[in-house]
Amino acid sequence: MTRTPAPAASPWPFVGMAGMAGAFFLYAASGLLAPWWVVGLLLVLWLVLFVVACRWFTPHPKRVVIVPVVAVVLWFGIVVAVAATG
Numbered sequence: 001m002t003r004t005p006a007p008a009a010s011p012w013p014f015v016g017m018a019g020m021a022g023a024f025f026l027y028a029a030s031g032l033l034a035p036w037w038v039v040g041l042l043l044v045l046w047l048v049l050f051v052v053a054c055r056w057f058t059p060h061p062k063r064v065v066i067v068p069v070v071a072v073v074l075w076f077g078i079v080v081a082v083a084a085t086g
Contacts, residue, residue, distance in 0.1 A: 010061040013053075019068025020046075020053055026075050034082045042078060046071060 027046045030039045053067040 016064030023071040
């Protein structure tokens with residue numbers, strides 16, 4: 001009887017979750033750049049993206065890396081748009 005080794009755990013979901021932690025600091029520190037209601041909406045957006053990352057953790061490990069990239073791009077776009085409007 002030969003044993004097949006267990007598949008190695010993919011590092012990508014862990015990398016993605018570390019990216020989400022970094023993105024959280026951007027979102028939480030936005031109070032220095034944006035009004036309180038924008039920060040509230042940004043935190044809700046981050047929470048939605050975090051739930052997506054959690055749901056993809058096991059079934060789609062490589063997709064989790066994309067989520068913090070999307071989070072940072074959205075954060076940048078929203079903060080720039082808010083700053084441009086006043």
